[in-house]
Amino acid sequence: MPNYADEHSLTPQRIANVFCQIYGSDPQAHGKIMEDHPELRPRAPKCPKEYQQRDKFWTQSLAPHVHKAG
16 A cells, blocks of 8 residues: 555554545445445444534534634
8 A cells, every 4th residue: 555644654444434434424425435345344334423423523613713704
């Protein structure tokens, strides 16, 4: 695997987390991830909830810093 980061390497667990977030954001659109990575299939049902939790956290955390148009 090519080196995509310096001191923060893409370990298998980190890659699995990234794939889970992508899949969880839209399972229908990103279903190929589970086809290409069958080792992640047991985790697939949990990915949408994991994505929703992270999305909520980031949305709330960044809200005070977002400029509102109008």
